[in-house]
Amino acid sequence: MWDYTDKVKEHFTKPKNVGMIEDADAVGEAGSLVCGDMLKLYLKVDKNGIITDAKFQTFGCGSAVASSSILTEMVIGKHIDEAKNITNKQIADALGGLPPEKMHCSVMGHEALENAIADYYGIEIKPHEEEKIVCKCFHLSEEEIVNVIKKHNIKTIEELSKITQAGSACGQCISELGKLIDKVNEKKPMSKVQMIIKVNELIENHIARELQKDGGDIELVDIDGFNVMVRLKGSCSMCNSAKLTLKNFVEATLKENIDNRIEVIQVND
Amino acid sequence: MTNIIYLDNNATTKVDERVAEKMLPYFCKYYGNPSSMHDFGGNVKHAVDEARAQIAEFMGANTEREIIFTGSGSESANLAVKGVLEAKKGRKHIITTRVEHACVLNQYKLLEKEGYVVDYIDVLPSGELDLSKLESMVNDDTALVSCMMANNETGVIFPVDKVAQIVKKKNHRTKVFVDAVQAAGKIKLDVKNTEIDMMSISGHKFHAPKGVGALYIKAGTLISPLIIGGHQEKGKRAGTEAVPSLVGFGYAAQLAQENLEYEATEVKKMRDALEQNIIKSVYNARINTNTDFRVPNTTNIGFQFIEGELILLHLSELGICASSGSACTSGSLEPSHVLKAQGIPFSALHGSIRFSLSRFNTMKEIDEVSSVLPKVIEKLNNISPFQKELKDLRAKSLIVR
Numbered sequence: 001m002w003d004y005t006d007k008v009k010e011h012f013t014k015p016k017n018v019g020m021i022e023d024a025d026a027v028g029e030a031g032s033l034v035c036g037d038m039l040k041l042y043l044k045v046d047k048n049g050i051i052t053d054a055k056f057q058t059f060g061c062g063s064a065v066a067s068s069s070i071l072t073e074m075v076i077g078k079h080i081d082e083a084k085n086i087t088n089k090q091i092a093d094a095l096g097g098l099p100p101e102k103m104h105c106s107v108m109g110h111e112a113l114e115n116a117i118a119d120y121y122g123i124e125i126k127p128h129e130e131e132k133i134v135c136k137c138f139h140l141s142e143e144e145i146v147n148v149i150k151k152h153n154i155k156t157i158e159e160l161s162k163i164t165q166a167g168s169a170c171g172q173c174i175s176e177l178g179k180l181i182d183k184v185n186e187k188k189p190m191s192k193v194q195m196i197i198k199v200n201e202l203i204e205n206h207i208a209r210e211l212q213k214d215g216g217d218i219e220l221v222d223i224d225g226f227n228v229m230v231r232l233k234g235s236c237s238m239c240n241s242a243k244l245t246l247k248n249f250v251e252a253t254l255k256e257n258i259d260n261r262i263e264v265i266q267v268n269d
Numbered sequence: 270m271t272n273i274i275y276l277d278n279n280a281t282t283k284v285d286e287r288v289a290e291k292m293l294p295y296f297c298k299y300y301g302n303p304s305s306m307h308d309f310g311g312n313v314k315h316a317v318d319e320a321r322a323q324i325a326e327f328m329g330a331n332t333e334r335e336i337i338f339t340g341s342g343s344e345s346a347n348l349a350v351k352g353v354l355e356a357k358k359g360r361k362h363i364i365t366t367r368v369e370h371a372c373v374l375n376q377y378k379l380l381e382k383e384g385y386v387v388d389y390i391d392v393l394p395s396g397e398l399d400l401s402k403l404e405s406m407v408n409d410d411t412a413l414v415s416c417m418m419a420n421n422e423t424g425v426i427f428p429v430d431k432v433a434q435i436v437k438k439k440n441h442r443t444k445v446f447v448d449a450v451q452a453a454g455k456i457k458l459d460v461k462n463t464e465i466d467m468m469s470i471s472g473h474k475f476h477a478p479k480g481v482g483a484l485y486i487k488a489g490t491l492i493s494p495l496i497i498g499g500h501q502e503k504g505k506r507a508g509t510e511a512v513p514s515l516v517g518f519g520y521a522a523q524l525a526q527e528n529l530e531y532e533a534t535e536v537k538k539m540r541d542a543l544e545q546n547i548i549k550s551v552y553n554a555r556i557n558t559n560t561d562f563r564v565p566n567t568t569n570i571g572f573q574f575i576e577g578e579l580i581l582l583h584l585s586e587l588g589i590c591a592s593s594g595s596a597c598t599s600g601s602l603e604p605s606h607v608l609k610a611q612g613i614p615f616s617a618l619h620g621s622i623r624f625s626l627s628r629f630n631t632m633k634e635i636d637e638v639s640s641v642l643p644k645v646i647e648k649l650n651n652i653s654p655f656q657k658e659l660k661d662l663r664a665k666s667l668i669v670r
Contacts, residue, residue, distance in 0.1 A: 012579065013586055018652050033655070036576060036604060036619040040654040057654035059619075061578035065652060168603060 004062060005096035011066035016073055019055045026080075028116025030108045033059065035138055035165060037105065039068050041112040045120060049080045056112075063095075063102040067109040070094050075113065084117050086110065101162045134180070135166040135173045142180065149184040157181065190259070196223050198258050203230070207250055211236055218250065226261040228254060231268075242266070274634045276543075277590045278474075279421050279451060279567060279625035285476040285524060288517045292478070295513040303510050304501065317510050320519030327522035328449075328468060328485050329459035337484045337505045338515055342450040342471030343372035344495070345484040348506065349446045349467040350376050352492035353413060354385075360412035364436075366390040366398060366427070367610040369417055373448055374606075390416070392610050396425040396558035403432065407439040414445050418452035418468075422607040422623055423558040424567025426456065433464040444490065450474055450482075454525035455532055455564040466490050472514070476627070477521035481514040528628050536626050537565035539635050543624060544568045546639035551646050552666035553659060557613055557621055566626040569608070571617025572646055573662060574655040580622055583645045589638055592623045616658070 021042035031038035037060040044053035054072035058065050075083045088110035092098045132142045154160050161168045167177050216236030221229040251264040301310035303317050325333040339345045367389045377387045388406045391399045414436045419426050433445045446467040454475025466487045473479040498507025557569040577593035604618045
């Protein structure tokens with residue numbers, strides 16, 4: 001039995017906006033019968049570009065129906081360009097989360113929405129012609145798969161299948177998926193500039209913000225190889241547990257996200 | 270929870286209350302160790318001996334010395350496969366079916382990595398085995414052939430005695446292992462009149478408690494233990510005997526034996542009624558294995574163009590327990606390897622539901638399920654994006670009627 005949230009249960013037992021819109025302004029499809037998951041999304045859009053109605057038809061498990069149902073609720077009332085920014089994570093979050101094995105259900109919702117919006121603008125639903133389709137069952141291109149591998153820091157084919165379903169139907173692409181995972185995970189030596197940009201981005205957008213909550217701050221001083229020199233400011237500079245913060249939070253975050261070999265060194269004025 | 274209607278007896282069963290009662294004194298009153306020298310323990314040994322005799326009788330063994338108690342059906346299967354390959358090394362060829370239970374199939378997948386060659390017997394669209402190539406598959410290097418007696422998902426009965434005959438005729442040194450977990454308590458076991466070397470069963474599939482199983486090992490068959498320690502189970506499986514469970518196991522087997530006739534008549538009647546009611550009232554339902562060679566309690570029905578997990582979740586809301594081998598259930602996203610091997614069309618593969626009954630079900634429950642299920646399916650049909658396909662199916666069903 002899956003650990004579904006009450007929100008998921010609510011949406012698969014009593015799904016909202018089931019059905020089709022005969023004179024829909026946009027229709028988007030994702031998945032197929034073979035995969036065991038398929039979603040059709042219908043949108044009604046007014047002259048100002050506001051989505052006034054949305055309906056869905058889904059072939060799939062409980063979380064697939066729940067993802068479709070909540071997606072229709074999320075888009076109604078939004079401008080079509082605003083709806084474009086809805087991510088699969090937002091769909092999952094709106095349901096109070098999905099089991100990792102079921103994340104692909106939210107991905108499918110996102111795909112159907114993308115396709116519907118493309119349909120609205122009269123853009124040919126990209127047949128991915130120049131792109132190489134790796135998983136034919138789930139119509140996943142190399143680019144899409146590589147993006148997922150990077151985003152979720154995927155190390156195994158099983159993890160990849162859980163999120164994208166790639167390789168879980170006919171299995172023909174499994175060896176290729178393995179190669180892509182290896183390729184993405186291959187450690188390329190980073191140039192110093194790349195390293196500085198990455199470290200700085202992480203410090204400014206994540207680490208500093210956390211410390212600022214406690215009245216502290218942090219800035220990057222220099223980088224030498226894998227030694228990252230930082231200066232602690234504000235209340236951090238006087239804090240007794242600054243060393244711990246440095247090791248357990250700053251260094252751990254950098255290691256986790258950039259390179260395991262990073263060492264953080266505190267520089268005093 | 271509302272009233273439960275339990276139609277998932279191939280997953281596990283309710284412990285018969287008479288069985289539970291028989292077990293109780295062995296927790297607090299007769300708690301001795303059967304291996305002890307004192308009479309207090311010795312008396313408990315008699316209870317274990319009796320359970321062994323009951324299981325031997327149940328499986329149709331020649332003597333109770335051929336029965337080894339284990340902790341589960343999976344352990345029995347592991348002891349059989351690993352034990353026999355370990356005891357006689359050298360030959361590297363194994364034959365099995367495509368539709369075995371994971372406790373067997375996953376062992377062979379591992380063994381393939383270790384250099385064993387595994388050949389798989391196909392199944393026909395009816396769910397029955399295609400034995401036409403079996404004889405030619407067996408060769409001098411064949412160490413083991415393993416074949417289940419009844420399939421857990423479809424209930425189809427495989428002619429294991431015939432399999433053993435074919436195998437032994439070609440190579441008498443090849444060992445034959447039969448996983449009878451889903452057959453035990455549903456049809457008669459009579460292992461002594463076959464050429465089968467090993468057979469596994471599990472208690473909780475026939476109203477004994479969970480955590481107890483047995484392996485029949487034909488006298489003279491060499492087998493190495495998985496669990497090393499004391500001399501229990503003639504050195505084939507160390508560890509102090511789970512006395513209360515074994516007492517329950519033996520008694521449940523005796524009761525199951527007495528109820529075989531009831532299974533074959535009354536349980537079958539209920540299964541058939543459920544099946545017919547569903548087929549008549551749900552136009553997109555199809556029986557996945559419509560053969561007479563089925564255990565009397567199981568039916569596997571495909572609901573085309575809707576998905577199995579969704580059906581189960583909606584039935585569960587109504588207190589109805591069933592199961593599915595479809596994608597998305599039980600942690601696996603793969604559709605059932607059994608139905609896939611059988612060539613079930615994709616339209617029904619993902620929406621296949623197994624209903625498995627027991628002697629504790631009633632015709633009233635079957636009527637209840639028969640009346641609510643069509644409403645659930647109708648509701649889910651309306652969610653499906655395959656409206657055109659469903660409409661065609663409906664039109665076809667009207668013509669047939």
